[in-house]
Amino acid sequence: MAFTPNGKHLVAGQWLDGNGTFTSSPAHGPAHAFAVGTVELVNRAAEAAEEAFLSYGYSSRATRAAFLRAIADEIEARAEAITEIGTQETGLPVARLQGERGRTTGQLRLFADHIEKGDFLDRRFDAAQPDRQPAPRPEIRLIQRPIGPVAVFGASNFPLAFSTAGGDTAAALAAGCPVVVKGHSAHPGTGEIVAEAVLAAIEKTGVHPGVFSLIQGGNRQVGEAVVQHPLIKAVGFTGSLAGGRALFNLCAARPEPIPFFGELGSVNPMFLLPEAMKARAEGLGQGWAGSLTMGAGQFCTNPGIAVVTDGADADRFTAAAVEALSKVGPQTMLTDGIAKAYHDGQARFESRNTVKPLLTTQSSGREALPNLFEISGEQFLADHALSEEVFGPLGLVVRVSSVDEMEKLARNFEGQLTATIHMDAGDLDDAKRLRPVLERKAGRVLVNGFPTGVEVVDSMVHGGPYPASTNFGATSVGTLSIRRFLRPVSYQNMPECLLPEDFLN
Incomplete structure (x- = not known):
């Protein structure tokens, strides 16, 4: 009825x-x-x-x-x-x-x-x-x-x-x-x-x-x-x-x-460690694309930033993400205002000459198509606006020179709802360095998963340091x-x- x-x-x-x-x-x-x-x-x-x-x-x-x-x-x-x-x-x-x-x-x-x-x-x-x-x-x-x-x-x-x-x-x-x-x-x-x-x-x-x-x-x-x-x-x-x-x-x-x-608000950064990238860069890129576009990216735990070590594995990761994202059709956003804010966020990224477009689309009205950009770690740290949430299916790959720079980047993030480590057994020492940094930044720290999907259980924390x-x-x-x-x-x-x-x- x-x-x-x-x-x-x-x-x-x-x-x-x-x-x-x-x-x-x-x-x-x-x-x-x-x-x-x-x-x-x-x-x-x-x-x-x-x-x-x-x-x-x-x-x-x-x-x-x-x-x-x-x-x-x-x-x-x-x-x-x-x-x-x-x-x-x-x-x-x-x-x-x-x-x-x-x-x-x-x-x-x-x-x-x-x-x-x-x-x-x-x-x-x-x-x-x-x-x-x-x-x-x-x-x-x-x-x-x-x-x-x-x-x-x-x-x-x-x-x-x-x-x-x-x-x-x-x-x-x-x-x-x-x-x-x-x-x-x-x-x-x-x-x-x-x-x-x-x-x-x-x-x-x-x-x-x-x-x-x-x-x-x-x-x-x-x-x-x-x-x-x-x-x-x-x-x-x-x-x-x-x-x-x-x-x-x-x-x-x-x-x-x-x-x-x-x-x-939260950009929910992911840190992809070298051995994990060597073993499964394509799968990680595809998985990120799925999480990034779920529900037109309108989740507060949408993983908007992926931090990777520069090199061939990062190339494989971004190529897989672009391929997966390019297959995603337009999705209806919740309100006209949210759609406009998404389009404005895309324009903010496109206006930076430090940002390299990997996939750009033209959305209209209340519809949203995914977009993907790339920047170096040094340039990312110099432009705070790029670390602000864009509510929708927009992702940013941040390429760093080493795990040392990755840790430096992690220390400079503001408060988050989630932070994710993708790792294999050979990444354990690097993960041990990152974990105490990330637990100060986020209410939920994940390993080898994507943060979209919040379990309603006794042990869940959905919150974090300001501005999350x-x-x-x-x-x-x-x-x-x-x-x-x-x-x-x-x-x-x-x-x-x-x-x-x-x-x-």
Whole structure:
């Protein structure tokens, strides 16, 4: 059954209009009108979230787990309709949307299982020592507690897994924090149908309706109002470096500064060591091309830079990459704005006389074709703009003279989500030199793989030093991401009857 959006905001269980409308810009299919968000709606949603926190923030883990599983069930009940409008709005293929829906429901259920186990509470206990000299020691207990209402910004490139009921929302709800979602204007219909699923789960489980609100976009002031609202205690964001940094600054400038967990940008460099290149340069070039063009390169872990040692093996690698990339046809990008930014990024590379084009294409409109360029290590280090992310299927080969220069290059990279080493057994000594450098630069260090594809598991880190993210100690994927929305509280000489129930079960 087709889904026709009502075009309204969901605030604390009620579908509400705004002041004026904006029209969606789908890749194909019908456009729809959506109510523009307002500052007043932000106020209503934040106040409802604070009211909900008084019950939801102190609810049992079993209650929150049931709610998360109910959201997953309701999303699956709307599976076909979600896929239909999601593909229309974003241009992503059906299989991609189906896989992303599975990731979304899977991480909701993963968090449900995680909080039921209770390990995330990090419960600690130091018994009293009344006879200790020269002063007695009191009894002290520690536990992690939810921080309060959280704001989440939907991501353009993941309309399900990083948006309305995606990873940030799932982590916050698991922690006991109500959520106010600022929907992304690139896929408002997808956001609305997922919000409909969340509302159905609220009604099914009986949690306070203020635990979740969705305010559509169309107005820059809405995003600013969300991060500046005094009842919002943290923000989760996935998006551009410029937009994220502006919101980060607003969070820091508040009378009460709050943490801004922004995932902003990364070129995810790969370092291809000599023995690996000697053994399989062609295969590495082909594999890179596949990773570089997956989803039109619109992944935050897209490996945009390959660092290789100059020579015949590098020639084989680049030739294989060019051959594979030349066979990739045009792909639809998520928005007109993202397509323009990709075309502008290509123009930035083409304007440098230090950069050698290996494969250049002419894209138009919302379509993208792959491009590949090459530069020396010395020239790359002299031009910081070439190390900035181009969101799309554009790659840069950086040729260095030796592994020593490769290590120097690694030390000069800014923070990344991922860094990859391609190696064979004979490269072990060189890899040992690189690994400690790269672990200071990235949240995830890979060997002999490609970083596109982020496993949603306990051990995943999807974050890294700035500008990959604004908080190097956090992750936006995996169960560790719940820690962003918790804070430790110590209880000294607290009678057992006053302790949080999580101490007791």
